[in-house]
Structure formats: structure tokens, C-alpha cells
Amino acid sequence: MLVTPHFSPENRKNTPESDSVDDLFPRSKKIDAANSLTWYPVPPTKTQLVGFCDWISIYQRHGSGLPVLCDGAFMRIDKHGETVNTTLKKLRVEGSHETAIFIRCDGETVWFEGNVSKFGRQDNVFGYSFRQCILRINALLSEHGLPPFTDGERFITNFKGEPRSVWTGAIVTRVDLTQNFSTGSKENAYYFMRYLAGQQASRLKTGTHGEGETVDWGRGSRRIYSKAYLKGPELRKHSQGEDYLGHLADWCDSVGLVRFETTYKATKLHDMGCHYLGGFDMKQLELDFEQRKEVLTRQSVEVEDLTALPKAILGTYRMWQSGDDISSKLKKSQFYLHRKALLPFGVDIAIKSNVTQLKPRTRVIMLGPVTPPDFYELPTIERKRYGTHG
Numbered sequence: 607m608l609v610t611p612h613f614s615p616e617n618r619k620n621t622p623e624s625d626s627v628d629d630l631f632p633r634s635k636k637i638d639a640a641n642s643l644t645w646y647p648v649p650p651t652k653t654q655l656v657g658f659c660d661w662i663s664i665y666q667r668h669g670s671g672l673p674v675l676c677d678g679a680f681m682r683i684d685k686h687g688e689t690v691n692t693t694l695k696k697l698r699v700e701g702s703h704e705t706a707i708f709i710r711c712d713g714e715t716v717w718f719e720g721n722v723s724k725f726g727r728q729d730n731v732f733g734y735s736f737r738q739c740i741l742r743i744n745a746l747l748s749e750h751g752l753p754p755f756t757d758g759e760r761f762i763t764n765f766k767g768e769p770r771s772v773w774t775g776a777i778v779t780r781v782d783l784t785q786n787f788s789t790g791s792k793e794n795a796y797y798f799m800r801y802l803a804g805q806q807a808s809r810l811k812t813g814t815h816g817e818g819e820t821v822d823w824g825r826g827s828r829r830i831y832s833k834a835y836l837k838g839p840e841l842r843k844h845s846q847g848e849d850y851l852g853h854l855a856d857w858c859d860s861v862g863l864v865r866f867e868t869t870y871k872a873t874k875l876h877d878m879g880c881h882y883l884g885g886f887d888m889k890q891l892e893l894d895f896e897q898r899k900e901v902l903t904r905q906s907v908e909v910e911d912l913t914a915l916p917k918a919i920l921g922t923y924r925m926w927q928s929g930d931d932i933s934s935k936l937k938k939s940q941f942y943l944h945r946k947a948l949l950p951f952g953v954d955i956a957i958k959s960n961v962t963q964l965k966p967r968t969r970v971i972m973l974g975p976v977t978p979p980d981f982y983e984l985p986t987i988e989r990k991r992y993g994t995h996g
Contacts, residue, residue, distance in 0.1 A: 696717070705726055722743060776883035785895075
């Protein structure tokens with residue numbers, strides 16, 4: 607295994623003579639108080655056990671000699687009429703059922719982005735794992751005479767005294783991880799969405815869209831964005847009278863299908879160490895995803911849970927619970943103080959409570975797994991995964 611002190615594996619002029627990781631990170635300095643094993647490069651987890659992937663954005667520099675693939679270009683010209691730079695436009699590749707993905711190549715670097723699970727299919731209620739998506743992407747690149755995205759070679763660098771892995775292959779800049787849940791019925795699904803509309807998640811701004819069919823957290827964030835939505839109404843918007851999609855939308859309504867989806871953007875992937883395809887550790891994403899979807903299973907806040915709070919803040923909670931507009935009841939400084947105290951309990955007084963949501967206290971909605979119905983048209987790769995349709 608080659609070792610270089612530089613972050614970029616492309617610049618190796620000062621590569622030390624020794625290839626040993628121990629030379630850069632001596633064992634004597636890496637043993638903890640419990641005398642556990644020293645640091646060593648652990649292979650990333652490839653197997654995906656939670657949900658599946660939708661959108662993926664990825665690119666890789668291969669070197670010169672590749673075919674140029676684009677849909678025109680944008681040129682930036684200065685005041686003197688000189689061309690400052692030229693940016694190739696992404697080529698939209700159309701698939702069946704009004705689906706599309708985007709490919710671009712400037713002769714050296716290949717870019718891809720799109721909803722791989724949806725491409726060429728009527729729906730993506732059940733889709734592909736991350737690695738299956740990469741296989742589909744590489745097949746599409748091959749059809750256009752472009753090389754596949756690869757892991758590349760791994761190098762260990764010394765970054766601020768700590769080991770860091772870098773790879774020479776593809777760079778992932780966006781991944782959408784998603785999972786389906788059943789609430790049991792259409793009525794339960796709508797009650798559940800009204801409940802989510804009053805929930806705070808990781809201090810991200812909560813928003814409600816449509817007729818309460820979508821609730822999201824962190825819209826506009828450059829790092830991460832999560833949302834929950836009802837799959838039945840979403841399918842019905844795009845069914846255009848197709849019997850199959852209409853039938854599937856009705857089935858989604860009957861099981862109360864709620865989809866939770868999180869978009870991991872470039873900055874977040876980099877911070878997690880998941881921006882290299884070769885070092886893409888699915889376990890890291892799954893752990894984060896599991897934490898973010900806790901908003902779905904968080905218990906409703908009962909008064910008994912808040913009895914330790916000061917009476918003033920407890921009174922604010924009760925006003926919020928009854929549907930009052932708290933911003934008109936408190937001074938600005940009090941409002942922010944009480945909001946900060948209640949956020950750890952999943953209560954955001956900046957969002958007006960839905961009174962209808964609070965009335966049926968005896969209603970218990972259990973989230974369950976979702977498996978494809980008998981009539982669902984699974985691609986071959988998914989038939990093997992779910993073990994249905996022969």
C-alpha cells in the first residue's frame with residue numbers, strides 16, 4: 607500500500623521511502639487507555655441493509671482521449687470580448703415513461719446525475735441499492751462509449767496528524783437514501799403527516815407542502831435535506847390515467863405508505879468520508895439515516911414528560927398544544943428562551959400546533975415495513991432481492 611503525506615494522490619513527489627503506515631502513525635502513539643488495537647485501514651462497508659437509493663451525482667477524471675458528450679455549452683466572455691471559460695451543458699438522456707438522466711464528458715472527465723431507480727420505469731416505489739445503482743450507471747455510460755466509474759487506488763495520508771484515506775477513482779457528490787413505511791391506512795397516513803408537521807429534526811427548519819402530504823426539514827441546506835411524504839398522492843399526480851399506476855397509488859393509500867428520504871450533499875458526504883466511491887462506507891450513511899428517521903418514531907410529548915420544566919415554559923407548551931399563536935403571547939426574548947427549552951422534547955413553538963392532531967390521543971399509529979404487492983412489476987435485479995415473481 608503506497609503512503610504519501612499529500613492529500614492529493616496525484617502529487618507524489620515527496621512520497622516517503624517507506625510504504626508502512628506505522629512509519630507515519632507509530633503504534634506507540636496510537637494505543638488507547640484500554641490497550642486496544644492500533645489504527646489500521648478498515649475496508650468500507652459495501653452492503654446496504656436499509657432502504658434504497660434514488661438520485662446519485664458522481665464524476666471521475668479518466669484522462670484525455672474520451673469522446674465529448676454534451677448538449678451545447680455556456681461561454682463566459684469578459685468586457686473585452688475574450689472567452690474566460692466554457693462550461694459544457696449536461697446531455698439529457700431520455701428513458702421510457704418520461705424519465706431522464708444527465709451525462710456530460712469534456713474529453714477527460716465524466717459526470718453523471720439522475721434518479722437511477724426511476725429511470726426507464728413507471729415508478730420507483732421499490733428501487734435499487736447504492737451498488738446496484740452504480741452498476742446501472744456504468745451500463746448507461748457504456749452505451750454512450752464512456753468508461754465506467756471505478757473505485758481507483760487507495761492511499762493513506764497524514765492529515766493534521768491523523769490518518770486519512772484518499773482514492774484515485776470517482777467522486778460522489780450527492781446520494782438520496784430512502785425507505786418506505788406503512789401506517790396501516792390512508793386515514794392513519796394523513797394523521798401521521800399532521801403529527802410530523804409539528805416535529806423538529808436536528809434543528810432544521812420544518813416545512814409543510816401541498817395539502818399536508820409532504821413535510822420536510824432543512825429545505826435549501828447545502829449539506830443535508832430530509833423529507834417525508836405520502837407516496838399514493840405523489841404517484842397519482844404522474845399517473846396520467848395509466849391503470850397500473852392508478853392501481854399502485856390505490857395500494858399505497860390502502861397501506862398508508864409514507865416515504866422518508868434524505869439527500870446527502872457534497873459537503874456532508876465529504877465530512878462523513880463518503881465522497882470517494884472507493885471509500886464509500888454505506889454503514890456511515892445508514893447510521894446517520896437511522897438517526898434522522900427517529901423523527902418518525904418519536905413519542906408524542908405528554909405533560910408528564912415536562913413536569914420538571916419551569917411553570918412558565920410548561921404554560922407555554924400548554925398554550926402551543928391548544929393551538930395558540932405563541933409569538934403573539936410572549937415577548938421576543940421569552941419566545942426564543944422557551945423555544946430553546948422545548949426543542950429537545952420535539953416541540954417547536956415556532957410552528958403552530960395542529961389542533962386536530964392533538965385531539966385523538968388514543969390513536970396509536972404503528973409504523974411497519976412495506977413489501978411489494980403481488981401485482982408489482984419488479985425489475986429482474988429487484989425480483990432477486992425481494993424473492994418475488996419467480
